[in-house]
Amino acid sequence: MHHSIEIERLSYTYPDGHRALDNVSLVIQPGEKVALVGPNGAGKSTLILHLNGILIGEGSVRVCGLEVTADGNLGKVRSMVGLVFQSPDDQLFSPTVFDDVAFGSLYQGLPLDEVNKRVDEALEAVHMAPYLRRVSHHLSVGEKKRIAIATVLSMQPEVLVLDEPTSGLDPRARRSLIHLLRELPLTMLASTHDMHLVNELFPRMVIMDEGRIVADGPTTALMTDVPLLEAHGLEPPC
Amino acid sequence: MHIPDGFLSVLVSIVLWLFSIIVVAYALKRVGKDLGERQVPMMGVLAAAIFAGQMLNFTVAGGTSGHLMGSAIAAILLGPWAAILVLTSVVSIQALIFQDGGLLALGANIFNMGVVGVAVAYMVYRTFQKLAGDRPWSVLVGGFLAAWLSIEIAALGVALQLALSGTSPANIAIPAMGGIHAIIGIGEGLITVGALAFLYAARRDLVQTGSTQAVGGGLVWVFGLGIALALAVLSPLASAHPDGLEWVAEQKGFLDTAQGPLYNIIPDYVLPGVSNAALATILAGILGALLVFGVALGMAYLRRHRQTGS
Amino acid sequence: MHIHFLDPYLERQSPLHRLDPRVKLVLTLAFILTTTLVPAGVWPAYILLLALVLSVEILSELGVGYVLKRSLLALPFVLAAFPLVFTMEGAPLLKVAIFSWRLTASIEGLERFASIAVKSWISVQAAILLASSTPFPELLVAMRLVRIPRLLVAIFGLMWRYLFVLADEALRLMRARLARSSASGLPGAKTGRSVLFRARVTGGMAGNLFLRAFERSDRIYMAMLSRGYDGEVRSLPLANIRPVHGWVLAIGLGTLAAILGLSYLFSL
Numbered sequence: 135m136h137h138s139i140e141i142e143r144l145s146y147t148y149p150d151g152h153r154a155l156d157n158v159s160l161v162i163q164p165g166e167k168v169a170l171v172g173p174n175g176a177g178k179s180t181l182i183l184h185l186n187g188i189l190i191g192e193g194s195v196r197v198c199g200l201e202v203t204a205d206g207n208l209g210k211v212r213s214m215v216g217l218v219f220q221s222p223d224d225q226l227f228s229p230t231v232f233d234d235v236a237f238g239s240l241y242q243g244l245p246l247d248e249v250n251k252r253v254d255e256a257l258e259a260v261h262m263a264p265y266l267r268r269v270s271h272h273l274s275v276g277e278k279k280r281i282a283i284a285t286v287l288s289m290q291p292e293v294l295v296l297d298e299p300t301s302g303l304d305p306r307a308r309r310s311l312i313h314l315l316r317e318l319p320l321t322m323l324a325s326t327h328d329m330h331l332v333n334e335l336f337p338r339m340v341i342m343d344e345g346r347i348v349a350d351g352p353t354t355a356l357m358t359d360v361p362l363l364e365a366h367g368l369e370p371p372c
Numbered sequence: 373m374h375i376p377d378g379f380l381s382v383l384v385s386i387v388l389w390l391f392s393i394i395v396v397a398y399a400l401k402r403v404g405k406d407l408g409e410r411q412v413p414m415m416g417v418l419a420a421a422i423f424a425g426q427m428l429n430f431t432v433a434g435g436t437s438g439h440l441m442g443s444a445i446a447a448i449l450l451g452p453w454a455a456i457l458v459l460t461s462v463v464s465i466q467a468l469i470f471q472d473g474g475l476l477a478l479g480a481n482i483f484n485m486g487v488v489g490v491a492v493a494y495m496v497y498r499t500f501q502k503l504a505g506d507r508p509w510s511v512l513v514g515g516f517l518a519a520w521l522s523i524e525i526a527a528l529g530v531a532l533q534l535a536l537s538g539t540s541p542a543n544i545a546i547p548a549m550g551g552i553h554a555i556i557g558i559g560e561g562l563i564t565v566g567a568l569a570f571l572y573a574a575r576r577d578l579v580q581t582g583s584t585q586a587v588g589g590g591l592v593w594v595f596g597l598g599i600a601l602a603l604a605v606l607s608p609l610a611s612a613h614p615d616g617l618e619w620v621a622e623q624k625g626f627l628d629t630a631q632g633p634l635y636n637i638i639p640d641y642v643l644p645g646v647s648n649a650a651l652a653t654i655l656a657g658i659l660g661a662l663l664v665f666g667v668a669l670g671m672a673y674l675r676r677h678r679q680t681g682s
Numbered sequence: 683m684h685i686h687f688l689d690p691y692l693e694r695q696s697p698l699h700r701l702d703p704r705v706k707l708v709l710t711l712a713f714i715l716t717t718t719l720v721p722a723g724v725w726p727a728y729i730l731l732l733a734l735v736l737s738v739e740i741l742s743e744l745g746v747g748y749v750l751k752r753s754l755l756a757l758p759f760v761l762a763a764f765p766l767v768f769t770m771e772g773a774p775l776l777k778v779a780i781f782s783w784r785l786t787a788s789i790e791g792l793e794r795f796a797s798i799a800v801k802s803w804i805s806v807q808a809a810i811l812l813a814s815s816t817p818f819p820e821l822l823v824a825m826r827l828v829r830i831p832r833l834l835v836a837i838f839g840l841m842w843r844y845l846f847v848l849a850d851e852a853l854r855l856m857r858a859r860l861a862r863s864s865a866s867g868l869p870g871a872k873t874g875r876s877v878l879f880r881a882r883v884t885g886g887m888a889g890n891l892f893l894r895a896f897e898r899s900d901r902i903y904m905a906m907l908s909r910g911y912d913g914e915v916r917s918l919p920l921a922n923i924r925p926v927h928g929w930v931l932a933i934g935l936g937t938l939a940a941i942l943g944l945s946y947l948f949s950l
Contacts, residue, residue: 186861209865209873217861223894224854227887229570238862240879243871271574271893289864376756377714377809378802379763385718400833412833413902416840417848421895423841424848425888428856430880440888449892457834461841468821469690469813471756471806476714539798540762541769559881566885567892574893 136199138164138293138321139185145345146180146191154180155191156345162323164292169336169353170325173367176342178297178325179220185295185323186215198292213242216286216320220297222278226270231262231281234270238289249288256287260314276307280314287318296324300331329371333357341366373441373523373530373553374466374481377474381537388533389479395487396460402453402588415454419461422446426462428563440563443489443526444497444519448568449578452494452592459486480533484526488599493522495596498589511572511579512565519564520557521600527553528603546607689846690752690813698742698811702927703820704827709934710812711828714805716938720945722797727945728804734937735807742815749810756806763798767791818842826920840902848895855887 139162146155154177162168170178183189185197187208195202198214219225228234235256239249257263260280265273270281279299286294299315300308308331315322315335326332332339332353339356341349343366349356356362357370380388403411422442442462446455463481466472473481500514531549535542571579693699698706713735720727739746768778772790779785816824825835865873874880903911923931 183857188857188860209863210867211864212861213864213866219854219858219861221854224851225858227855227858227890228883229573229886229889233886237859237883238864239866240875241863241873242866242868243873243875244866244868245871269574271890285862289862376759376802377805378718378798379759382715382718396834397831400831404833410899410903412836413840413906414896414899415837417844417895417899417902418892419837419841420844420848421892423845424852425891427849427852428884428887428891430877430884431874445888445892457837461834461837465838465841465845468809469818471752471809471813474714474802474805475711475809476718476805534762538794539766541765544765544769545762562878562881563885563888566882566887567889568885569882570886570889571893574889575896578893578896 136164137196138162138166138198139323140194140196141181141184142194142196144181144184144191144193144195146184146189154345155184157193158342158345158347160340160347160350162293162321164321165319166338167322167336168324168338168340169332170323170340170342171327171329171332171368172342175344176366177345178342180345181342182217182295182297182323182325185293186212186217188217213238213289214291215293215295216289216291218282218286218294218296218299220301222275222282225282225285226278229269231257231265231268231270231273234281235284235288238285242289252288252290256284257281259287259318260284261310274307275302276304276311279303279307279311283314292321294318294320294322296322296326298326299324300326300328329357329369333371341368343367373485373526374463374473375477375484375530375533376471377476379474379537379539380477380480380533381539382476384533384537385476385479388483392460392479392482392487395456396482398588399453399456399460403457406451407454411454414450415457415461418446418450418454419458419465422458423462423465430559430563441485441489441523441526441560443485443522444493444515444560444564445567447490447494447522448497448515448518448564449571452490452589455490455494456486459490480530484529484533488529489522489526491592491596492525492600493518493596494589495593495600496521498593508572511568515568516561516565520561523553523557523560524550525600525603527557528607529599532603532607550607689818690810691817692744692748692814694743694815696741696743696815698738698815701815701930702923703816703824704923705927705931705934706812706816707821707824707828708931710808712935712938713808716942717801717805717808719942720801721949723793724945724949726948727941728797728800730941731804732800734941735804735811738811739807742811744811744814749807749814752810753803753806756802760795760799760802763795766795766798770794823920844895844898848891851894852887852891855890859883859887 139160141158141160144155144158145153147153158177158181170181172178180189184191184195184202187195187202187204190202190204197211200207200211200214202208202211226234228237232253235253236249239252244252253266254263257266260283262277262280262284265277265281270278273281279302283294283296296315300311303311308328312331312334315324322336324331324336337353339349339351339353340347341356341362348366349359349362360370363370403415407414422440422445425440425442425445428440443455443459446458449455450458460482463473463485464478467475467478467481496518497514500510500517504510504514527549528546531540531542531545534540534545568579713731717731720731736746739749767787768785768791770788770791772788775787775789775792777784777786813821819839822835822839825838826832863874865871
């Protein structure tokens with residue numbers, strides 16, 4: 135059984151010269167739920183964009199055994215890694231909920247009855263089945279976030295990567311999102327500032343700062359290391 | 373379609389500059405009266421949206437991609453005068469900051485994309501709207517034709533300007549520009565329809581108010597129709613340019629030897645009096661589009677009368 | 683993730699950067715006009731103009747390589763003029779046979795084509811210099827000198843301000859689409875579906891972008907109203923052009939006029 139995510143000495147410099155990632159190495163086993171924390175600008179989002187080849191840096195990134203490189207593999211990689219972006223508005227670019235959730239499987243060229251089946255399953259998984267014909271634009275932030283997750287689930291990925299899943303949500307929407315994420319059996323990596331979320335859902339925590347991984351270990355252990363947290367712009371949940 | 377500096381003669385540049393200045397000045401006055409205070413933020417942000425929208429692309433085949441010019445969608449959503457201002461802003465900044473199109477040639481580029489593109493699109497869409505109302509099919513079909521024609525006519529304008537400047541022989545420029553943009557226009561049409569479909573579902577009011585109450589819209593409508601017909605007819609005539617005759621003779625030699633498949637496809641489309649077969653195809657395509665347009669209108673007109681009659 | 687590559691302005695302390703933007707705009711336009719007016723084939727004039735623009739490039743501390751690299755972007759359009767080589771009447775240069783086409787290249791045609799290409803190339807460099815050495819707000823000021831209506835300038839300004847914001851949104855929309863554009867690996871499934879499908883999706887994204895732009899403009903309008911906006915565009919009065927810059931303008935225009943005059947004498 136191959137590792138779900140295997141990152142080896144990954145570095146990336148943006149066109150404007152900013153070195154966002156510096157020799158990052160990380161291994162995530164199938165089924166693990168890992169939280170990625172750190173101050174703004176630590177490189178968390180940059181790292182996430184490497185997982186499905188939107189950005190390609192120096193070093194190696196392997197996802198479910200496939201090497202993420204510019205030539206050839208990206209189609210397969212993107213069907214295995216579901217990336218949920220921070221702003222649901224960016225994720226929902228189609229006219230209706232159905233169109234957005236179906237896009238991933240439609241693009242793959244799957245037959246329509248298979249597409250319909252996957253859409254229904256994905257919306258069921260996020261408890262949004264009645265929203266099938268709605269216009270994405272008119273939904274609330276919480277509803278949009280769930281639909282955004284569904285848009286990715288319809289590709290039936292092995293790994294779910296989320297960028298700030300709880301940002302912008304009111305307490306009720308946040309609570310239902312946590313329930314949802316708890317139910318999903320996928321390997322999960324989430325970049326987040328929400329330390330309570332990390333405590334509740336993610337047994338393993340990786341701390342990033344200035345493009346490097348500064349700590350990687352069990353959440354229970356790292357959460358009590360207050361000096362470590364504060365050194366990297368974080369606060370333990372009270 | 374943005375013409376760089378050095379390709380247009382000074383005379384052509386100046387004439388088009390004058391025309392553009394007059395139209396834009398009038399548009400500023402019109403927009404001031406129609407939209408009042410809202411104008412600056414709305415035009416500015418919509419211009420930014422069109423500019424950003426031009427970045428959106430989709431793969432056509434292999435490495436090529438299709439994307440948006442925006443005259444049609446702007447005309448449909450904002451009405452003709454505001455659309456002229458928006459496209460003028462987009463084209464001007466593209467020239468000034470990104471060297472997409474020349475500075476002296478800016479008058480021509482504003483004319484082609486801002487004035488002709490908008491006028492033709494408005495003419496087509498408004499006609500559909502007047503006769504068929506805001507029914508989905510009218511929005512989508514009208515939108516597609518408006519977008520396609522706006523690209524095609526603007527492209528013919530560019531070709532004619534290059535020919536008049538002596539930069540490109542007319543009988544190469546016109547078929548080349550007309551032919552390539554007939555295909556590019558399909559991409560524009562599809563994206564425009566996609567955008568209209570989305571907006572129709574999400575904010576129907578935006579799709580409806582844009583073109584309806586434009587004062588002075590009649591003027592734009594007439595100009596749009598006039599320029600479309602003029603360029604569709606002028607182009608093949610202009611391409612019978614003395615400089616090009618020798619080249620046409622050479623090409624005819626090629627056509628005689630090629631025979632076979634080429635002539636089997638083309639005979640239905642060759643019109644009498646036009647010597648260049650490829651050109652005739654373009655002309656036929658445009659007239660065909662206008663014919664389809666006319667038929668669709670005729671049907672819509674009949675339907676409307678049948679309803680009011682009963 | 684930002685679109686930082688869009689803004690061509692590079693900050694330097696060069697004389698060109700410090701030159702009054704109004705003078706720069708007028709000189710750039712005059713330069714391009716002069717270049718366009720020089721008749722075809724007057725190579726000494728082209729060399730002079732090229733030398734002029736290259737020396738300004740050096741003066742600007744932007745790097746000649748940088749400007750030349752950007753100038754290549756406009757190159758593809760020269761294909762439009764390429765047929766001239768074969769269609770223009772003149773002394774035959776060489777004959778080319780492609781399939782059954784028999785084409786004759788003429789010297790005049792080649793000269794004409796080369797003239798257009800060189801003129802276009804030189805003009806583009808001048809435009810690049812202007813855009814790379816002048817911050818956009820200063821260009822807006824310069825436009826007022828050329829009598830561009832205040833309303834239009836205000837629209838330009840707002841467009842510029844939100845250009846990067848919306849371009850960012852467009853970029854993120856495309857990334858989201860890319861992340862969901864995958865291959866299933868199942869037999870018989872056509873990745874990417876069809877051109878029609880992709881075009882429709884792109885259209886939806888465009889519609890989305892426009893809708894957000896509309897709503898954003900509503901919010902901006904409210905913010906403007908809250909700060910007293912009443913529809914009339916007001917701006918600070920323009921400062922006078924300092925004498926030094928005035929001299930630069932005069933000398934620049936004089937030089938260009940001289941080159942143009944000489945080129946006409948030469949072509950007689």
